[in-house]
Amino acid sequence: xxxxxxxxxxxxxxxxxxxxxxxxxxxxxxxxxxxxxxxxxxxxxxxxxxxxxxxxxxxxxxxxxxxxxxxxxxxxxxxxxxxxxxxxxxxxxxxxxxxxxxxxxxxxxxxxxxxxxxxxxxxxxxxxxxxxxxxxxxxxxxxxxxxxxxxxxxxxxxxxxxxxxxxxxxxxxxxxxxxxxxxxxxxxxxxxxxxxxxxxxxxxxxxxxxxxxxxxxxxxxxxxxxxxxxxxxxxxxxxxxxxxxxxxx
Numbered sequence: 001x002x003x004x005x006x007x008x009x010x011x012x013x014x015x016x017x018x019x020x021x022x023x024x025x026x027x028x029x030x031x032x033x034x035x036x037x038x039x040x041x042x043x044x045x046x047x048x049x050x051x052x053x054x055x056x057x058x059x060x061x062x063x064x065x066x067x068x069x070x071x072x073x074x075x076x077x078x079x080x081x082x083x084x085x086x087x088x089x090x091x092x093x094x095x096x097x098x099x100x101x102x103x104x105x106x107x108x109x110x111x112x113x114x115x116x117x118x119x120x121x122x123x124x125x126x127x128x129x130x131x132x133x134x135x136x137x138x139x140x141x142x143x144x145x146x147x148x149x150x151x152x153x154x155x156x157x158x159x160x161x162x163x164x165x166x167x168x169x170x171x172x173x174x175x176x177x178x179x180x181x182x183x184x185x186x187x188x189x190x191x192x193x194x195x196x197x198x199x200x201x202x203x204x205x206x207x208x209x210x211x212x213x214x215x216x217x218x219x220x221x222x223x224x225x226x227x228x229x230x231x232x233x234x235x236x237x238x239x240x241x242x243x244x245x246x247x248x249x
Contacts, residue, residue, distance in 0.1 A: 002237060003027040003043050005062060007050035008034065013224045017049055017236070020229040036061025047237045052108050052221045064240040067196060068107040069216040071130050081187050083212035085135040092127035094118055102134040107218070138162070142204035142214055143172065143180045144225055146235040149197060150188045152181060153235055156226035159204075170226035176205075183211035198238040 004021040006014045008031050021028050026047075029040060034054050040046070046062045048055070059066035070076075075086045094103060097118040104113030110129070111122045115136055142159040145152055157165050157172035165171070172180075180203050187193050187201070195201075200222040202214035219239035224232055 001025070001027060002045045002047045003029055003040075004233075005040065005043075005046050005048050005050075005058075006030045007054065007058070008032060009051060014049065016224060016229040017233055020233045021047075023230065024233075031058070034058070047233075048220055048240055049236055050221060052218075055221060059240060063242055065242075066218065066220055066240045068218050069196075069199070071106040071132075073194070073216055074106075074132060074213070077213060078190070078192055081190075081193065081213045083206055083209045084137050087133050089131055089133050090127065091121060091125055091129050091131055094131055094133055095121055095127075097133075100136065102136050103131050104134075106130055106132050137209070138207040139214070140205040140207050141165075141172065141176055142202055143176070144222065144227060145180075145184055145201045145203060146219060146222070146227055146232045147184075147188065147195070147199050147201055148235045148238060150195060152184055152188070154228040154231035155180065155184075156224070158202075158223070158225040165225075179205070179211060187213065196239075198235045200235075 004017060004026050006018065006029070018028055031037070036058055041061060041063065043062065046064060048059055048062060048064055048066065050058060055066050072088050074082065075088050088106070095118045100115050100117045102113070103116045103121065105111065110125060139159065139162060141157060143155050144158050145155040147153065157170045157176070159165055184201060184203050198219050200217040200219045202217065203211060204214050206212050219235045
């Protein structure tokens with residue numbers, strides 16, 4: 001029987017997944033602090049969901065490998081799916097660029113993803129840290145898609161014109177849904193697009209260009225927005241794997 005393991009931080013998403021797990025008869029554990037108690041270290045099938053900052057240590061305590069997308073996954077994606085220039089660089093190298101660009105860490109939120117000229121990039125980080133540097137585009141809408149075995153399981157609008165779509169209840173139109181799903185399906189059917197068994201892919205419409213991939217995210221820490229919690233949970237269940245015998249944690 002799976003056990004959903006949640007961090008001490010209460011959120012709408014963790015509560016929705018709690019209820020979804022309970023409906024399926026799963027066991028549920030919410031950690032009292034940012035450590036894994038001894039009695040949870042021998043769980044038969046732990047399923048972790050939580051924040052990226054503490055995920056590596058919590059995953060290690062649960063005997064899980066919590067994978068992130070490869071840092072070069074988005075730059076290496078065929079151009080027809082990204083529709084913009086994207087490169088993997090370092091914070092130090094990007095500081096030397098006066099031309100504004102959209103800059104973000106590949107897999108975490110150590111500093112806010114935004115448009116920066118080189119001198120405007122935040123201080124206090126390892127200058128060798130990798131960053132994704134992308135051409136500035138205007139996203140008309142952006143949708144989150146939970147994917148398992150290259151099949152779309154649930155999706156939700158999360159942003160419109162660069163702003164959170166929370167006020168509209170993350171509502172998308174039937175036309176947007178149909179176009180986003182059709183675009184994503186082309187990606188999922190393309191053997192040139194490497195994907196783990198379980199992941200989250202964000203897609204959106206770039207003004208003047210068309211539908212494109214925003215990024216890939218690890219399902220074990222992805223927000224739900226208006227995604228179906230039950231279906232998202234099944235993706236999250238397969239987003240982490242047990243360490244193999246003899247594998248370093």
